[in-house]
Amino acid sequence: MHLSAIHHVAIICADYERSRRFYVQTLGLRVIAEAWREARRSHKLDLALPDGGQIELFSFPDPPPRPSYPEACGLRHLAFRTPDLDACIAGLAAHGVAAEPVRVDEYTGRRFAFCADPDGLPIEFYEG
Structure with missing residues (x-):
């Protein structure tokens, strides 16, 4: 097995527009692609990192909150x-x-x- 880099990190957010502003405007990440997935009632936003990696930002209806901060498993x-x-x-x-x-x-x-x-x-x- 040969792993060369992290390809992406996926994040589920509670408020898509608020999180989109944070990652795009505050952190300055470039949008690669953005889609509304009607069947899942979910946004998917692909963001470019300077090293070639990506962040995938998802929204889903009523995601559960993080169980604790930050020592939860995961x-x-x-x-x-x-x-x-x-x-x-x-x-x-x-x-x-x-x-x-x-x-x-x-x-x-x-x-x-x-x-x-x-x-x-x-x-x-x-x-x-």
């Missing part, structure tokens, strides 16, 4: 690498998104900070 958080954490935090703030205080990874010495997407999914910004 995806803990989504992390983005950034060359400039301070600029990233400033960009979030310009869109009204508060980041948690900057921390330092005890093993790598690199700085990182978290914010939450509109549904409370932890988003990490890792400097490096």
